[in-house]
Amino acid sequence: MGEEHENEEEIHDVIPISGMYENWFLDYASYVILERAVPAINDGLKPVQRRILHAMKEMDDGRYNKVANIIGSAMQYHPHGDASIGDAIVNLGQKDLLIDTQGNWGDVRTGDSAAAARYIEARLSKFALEVIFNPQTTEWQLSYDGRKKEPVTFPVKFPLLLAQGVEGIAVGLSTKMLPHNFCEILEGCIATLKGKKVNLFPDFLTGGKIDVTDYNDGKRGGKVRVRATIEEVDKSTLAIRDIPYGTTTTSLIESIVKANDKGKIKIKQVIDNTAKDIEILVNLASGTSPDITMDALYAFTDCEVSISPNACVIINDKPHFIGITEILKQSVDQTVDLLRQELEIEKAELKEKIFFSDLLRIFINEGMYKNPEYENSGDLQKCYEVLSELFKPFYDHFYREITNEDFKRLIDKPLSSITRFDTSKVDAQIKELQDKIAQVDHNLDNLTEFAISYYQNLLDKYGKGRERKTEITNFDTINVNIVAANNAKLYVNRQDGFVGYGLKKDEFVTECSDIDDIIAFTKDGKCVVTRIQDKTFVGKDILHVGVFKKNDERMVYNMAYVDAKSGNSYVKRFQVLSVTRDREYDLTKGGKGKVHYFTANPNGEAEIVTVSLTQASKARKKVFDFDFSELEIKGRGAGGNILTKYPVRKIVLKEEGKSTLGGVDIWYDPTVGRLNREERGELLGNFMSEDQVVAFYKDGSYETTSFELTNHYDFNSLMGIYKLEEDTSFNAIHYDGESKNYFVKRFIIETNTPNKKFSFVTEARSSKLMFISKGIDTDVEVTYKDGRKHEKKKLDLMNLIDIKGWKAIGNKFPVQQVISVDLIKEEKNEPKQPEVDLDEIKNTIKSEVEEEENQLGLFGEKKE
Numbered sequence: 001m002g003e004e005h006e007n008e009e010e011i012h013d014v015i016p017i018s019g020m021y022e023n024w025f026l027d028y029a030s031y032v033i034l035e036r037a038v039p040a041i042n043d044g045l046k047p048v049q050r051r052i053l054h055a056m057k058e059m060d061d062g063r064y065n066k067v068a069n070i071i072g073s074a075m076q077y078h079p080h081g082d083a084s085i086g087d088a089i090v091n092l093g094q095k096d097l098l099i100d101t102q103g104n105w106g107d108v109r110t111g112d113s114a115a116a117a118r119y120i121e122a123r124l125s126k127f128a129l130e131v132i133f134n135p136q137t138t139e140w141q142l143s144y145d146g147r148k149k150e151p152v153t154f155p156v157k158f159p160l161l162l163a164q165g166v167e168g169i170a171v172g173l174s175t176k177m178l179p180h181n182f183c184e185i186l187e188g189c190i191a192t193l194k195g196k197k198v199n200l201f202p203d204f205l206t207g208g209k210i211d212v213t214d215y216n217d218g219k220r221g222g223k224v225r226v227r228a229t230i231e232e233v234d235k236s237t238l239a240i241r242d243i244p245y246g247t248t249t250t251s252l253i254e255s256i257v258k259a260n261d262k263g264k265i266k267i268k269q270v271i272d273n274t275a276k277d278i279e280i281l282v283n284l285a286s287g288t289s290p291d292i293t294m295d296a297l298y299a300f301t302d303c304e305v306s307i308s309p310n311a312c313v314i315i316n317d318k319p320h321f322i323g324i325t326e327i328l329k330q331s332v333d334q335t336v337d338l339l340r341q342e343l344e345i346e347k348a349e350l351k352e353k354i355f356f357s358d359l360l361r362i363f364i365n366e367g368m369y370k371n372p373e374y375e376n377s378g379d380l381q382k383c384y385e386v387l388s389e390l391f392k393p394f395y396d397h398f399y400r401e402i403t404n405e406d407f408k409r410l411i412d413k414p415l416s417s418i419t420r421f422d423t424s425k426v427d428a429q430i431k432e433l434q435d436k437i438a439q440v441d442h443n444l445d446n447l448t449e450f451a452i453s454y455y456q457n458l459l460d461k462y463g464k465g466r467e468r469k470t471e472i473t474n475f476d477t478i479n480v481n482i483v484a485a486n487n488a489k490l491y492v493n494r495q496d497g498f499v500g501y502g503l504k505k506d507e508f509v510t511e512c513s514d515i516d517d518i519i520a521f522t523k524d525g526k527c528v529v530t531r532i533q534d535k536t537f538v539g540k541d542i543l544h545v546g547v548f549k550k551n552d553e554r555m556v557y558n559m560a561y562v563d564a565k566s567g568n569s570y571v572k573r574f575q576v577l578s579v580t581r582d583r584e585y586d587l588t589k590g591g592k593g594k595v596h597y598f599t600a601n602p603n604g605e606a607e608i609v610t611v612s613l614t615q616a617s618k619a620r621k622k623v624f625d626f627d628f629s630e631l632e633i634k635g636r637g638a639g640g641n642i643l644t645k646y647p648v649r650k651i652v653l654k655e656e657g658k659s660t661l662g663g664v665d666i667w668y669d670p671t672v673g674r675l676n677r678e679e680r681g682e683l684l685g686n687f688m689s690e691d692q693v694v695a696f697y698k699d700g701s702y703e704t705t706s707f708e709l710t711n712h713y714d715f716n717s718l719m720g721i722y723k724l725e726e727d728t729s730f731n732a733i734h735y736d737g738e739s740k741n742y743f744v745k746r747f748i749i750e751t752n753t754p755n756k757k758f759s760f761v762t763e764a765r766s767s768k769l770m771f772i773s774k775g776i777d778t779d780v781e782v783t784y785k786d787g788r789k790h791e792k793k794k795l796d797l798m799n800l801i802d803i804k805g806w807k808a809i810g811n812k813f814p815v816q817q818v819i820s821v822d823l824i825k826e827e828k829n830e831p832k833q834p835e836v837d838l839d840e841i842k843n844t845i846k847s848e849v850e851e852e853e854n855q856l857g858l859f860g861e862k863k864e
Contacts, residue, residue: 029171033319036080037168038175041313041320041330042153043132044161046168048490053098054150056124057133062633063101064121064364071117079144082117089122090114093163096205097182098128109206109278111248127462131158137341149554155338158458159185160333161313162324173319175312177218178202178245182466185328186459192332193452200324202309203470207242207278211475217323218311223476228252228303232290233281233711235755238297240280244305245470250275255302256282263487263514264300265293275573287484291712295483304475334768336451340444347440354433355398356409362394363387364421476672482710483548484513490532496543497522502534512547518578519548523595525561525588527636529579539584543598550576556604558628560611560643560651564591569648572640573606573631589639597651603689604633607657617646629660630726663688666707666723673715675707685723694724694749697730700734700761702768720772724749731778731797733771733813733821737764742818745810746778746803760806771821773797779824785817794824 039046045053055073059065071085078085093101096106103120104114137155142148157771165179181203188198201212202224209227216222216406227450229242243252247274259265266285273279278699284293298304308852368374368390377383443450461507490512491503498506499518512518512532519529523541529548530536538545549555553575560571570589577586586593597609606629613622668674669681676695684693687707696702696719704709704724713721722730751758759768771780778797783790793815801811 003009012068013060022861023511029845033170033173034314034317037170038173038312038314038319039161039166039168039314040153041161041327042315043156044159044164044166044331045154045156045691046088046166048074048078048080048084049059049092050154050464051150052085052089052092052629053124053128053132053154055098056122057129060129062123063121064100066118067120067122068117070122076148077143077150081282086117089117092164093122093159095179095785097163098125098132098160099123100125110274111250127458132156132160134338136345137338142342152203156331157335157338157454159189159253161327161331165202170319173312174310176308176310176421178307178309179204180226180324181468183459184468186455186463188328189335189455190452193330193336193448193455196544197739198325198328200328201472202245203468204245206245207469207471208244209242209471209473209475212472213474215309217325218309219323220310220321221308225304225306226470227298227475229471230294230297232294235284236284236288236738236794238284238290238294238333240282240303241278241762243278244302246305246307247302249278249280252302253280253347256297259296259300262300264484265296267293289710291708292483292710294712295478295710296485299478299483303689306675332451335454336447339451339454340447343440343444343447343450347437347444349432350437350440351399354430354437356406357430357433358397359391359402359406359410360413360421361423362397363392363615364418365423366390369415369418377545380408384405456784457483474670474671474717476674476676481513481516484515484546486511486513488512488514488516488532490518490545490547492520492542494547495540497537497540497542498535499530499538499542500533500535509545510547517550517581518545518546520545520596521557521587521595525559525586525593525595526578527576527579527585528582529576543595546600548576548579553577554603554664556601556606556633558597558599558606559587559595559640560597560603560609561588561593561595561640562648563589564593565589567647568645569596569643569645570640571626571628571631572638573628573633574636575633576636585636587636596648599653601657601659601864603659604661605657606631606660607653609651610654611643611651612649613644614647619644619646625654628657633660659689663687663691664707668713668721670715670718673718675709675711677709682721684721687723692724692754694722696720696730696732696772697757698769699759700767701757702749703757704749704751706754719769720774722774728775729803730775731771731773731779732760732769732810733797733818734761734769734810735767735818736809737766737768738762742770742813742816743810744797744800744813745808746797746801747806747808748803751805758806762809770818771823773823777825778822781822781824781826782815782819783819784815790819791815833835 004088013777032327035100036047043050052070052074054077056065056070059070067086067089070089071082074085075082089099090105093099093105093114096833099122101122105120132154134155139152140149141152143150145747161177162180162185163182165177168174180200180201184203186202190249191198199217204208204210204226208229214223216230219224226244228240229243231239233239234457240252243249253270253272256265256267260267266284266288269287271281271283273281282293282297283511284290299425303588310321312319313324313327314320363369368387371386371390374383374386375391384404384407388402388411391402488501488511489504490499490501490508490509491506492499493503499520501512501514514532516532518532518536518538519527519540520542521527523538523546524539526539528538530538556573556575558571560569572587574587599607601767602750605678606725608625608627610623610625613619615622624642626643663686664677664682667676667679667681668684668686669676671681675684689709692704693707693711694702694704698717698719699715727748729746729748731744733742733744735742737835747760761769772778780795782793782795784793785791795814800814804810
């Protein structure tokens, strides 16, 4: 029985393999999350980074150390080999915040790697020494082998996590926090302490532009779009000045070449001139629009990237997903607590200094060192007992009990220092220490103001040169179908019903992109939209095929068809705005209809056609004309109007039509520098196909352009943008850099070369445009400097000068030292409506009705 019982206990102690794997996996996952991939919220550092900084602090003597030596020291604390430590040091050094570097540390912009660890050097930055380390407030633990102590976390008094950013992949979760601007973080800390709302957005060393509309405070589910800064050098060259975060010049150029090889963009050459500053020149193919190519670079290359942040941090040994604002708040709370601890430690140290100075002063002034019992006490313990008795009358003078250690310090004082003791000097020192304690007490009582002062001091000391590098702006949504280069050709086999770019032996339709949608209409009155492919069947007897543009309100289709059921012929004008791809739509009344006539009109044209009926029809008039402009434009499902009830032999074009849609309303959105038709920004006017836009710039130049929605305008240098109308004058106030005077001029645009800038001010380097307005908008308010005062004056520019040539310098402006010019917009005073008396109106109507009834008979006949 005993043996059986022992065997049962052994069986119970056995752990199945599945359980062992489960435990091992959980242990491993926990280790990776806590010890490798995810940073702690306390100091914003991963363990390897913390151990590197700790090793560097132990080695710190103010001079640079070889990175190879730093790696060796860090290996005492980090059990993962030299390669991971070396990579982590380089990563920290490239962020240019905690480590001062010397040598070739690589370049995050180009992707160049750092030199070998034995060649490069590093030391802790002054900023790191100030905000990270304090042994008195650090919690310590044993290193992995138990030989040394290392910090659990550093007592960091700054949101390092937000400044540096972090990325890590653990088991089952990941973290990705983007770096934020140093100065804005400190300003955010100050605002948090003042109880104000804080909005922090990412900032990157690589510069570029960022759209933070969907940032969502850095939480899961948010995203940012980052773009390179692209400038138009001339009509055949684009220059990339900054690159998006997470890319390099090499990867960016590779993505451009790849997009060109796929036919998405058309370029001649890409030249990398990056040295101190980034410069990538993109030479365009002849006949290529720089504006469309710029959009295509954003749409098809790494010139625009989308980044999804995911703020995951370790709080109390557990991963938490929180927002950037909460991380900032917790860092501020921790900083305030650390500052309180440091003040209390400083106060205790000051009190100890006063305590011993008082102790020493009494010891000397009372002549205790000359006391016979003290001098003849013999051993150390006897000295302690004698001094304890001598100090009894003074115990109430001290804030704490006097210990043997304190007596030991008195005993160890050399006689020479006692004989040279200066009471007045010690009193002055005690007074100074008491003043310091009073200041510490004041700081403790006003801890929030002290913390604000601390952050402001960091901003003043280290903020210079750390201004925002990434421009925050709003990005427009690029329609990839519009900006994609025409890298394919569309062909059609009308009889068999096939379309595609592989039918090279059949009829050529148009150039297109390989991402376009195709719309096709067949003779039986069916319509289908499909993605372009090598060869696609859309239906036999194709009448029309073309590139489909979703929600294109300008494209109007005119059609005449016979209804199979009634035999009547119908005409209709319709649009196809939005459809389900590869779904067949019937444009007739159903059944087996047949199309007599069909046209596609890209600007809503309405032609006149001649309709010929069959000879056997009973109609008296067998040939007549029909004008499609008589029809309203409706949806594709509308049946249309009856053209004739008689059989139709044929319908042919008689007269080309004109557009019935009128012009297009165009707006300018100053936040993105683009035109639009969605009513964003300022309405420029209603544009017909021949109309143009004129844009005026701060350097005193203007250019005329089309109203294509793909046009780019530099909104930072734009002074005004208008619809260009015939004989419309413009009013300008400009500064002449040569004569140092301000001038006013009124002129008409006389040049007609589009997309070319013309300067209408003098060519002196400092000449500039101060004000521009259109037509009768001539009333302005000028703010100018008169001595030390700022004065304002209202002027009508029409009274100052007549219209002259666009090259004329104009008349000297009545006031100089102009600060700003503002247009005075005329308020429209609508005529006041007279007050209405409803009772009077009712009585008048009643009287008129009664009078009318008296004049009519019983059946409405008028009385004789």
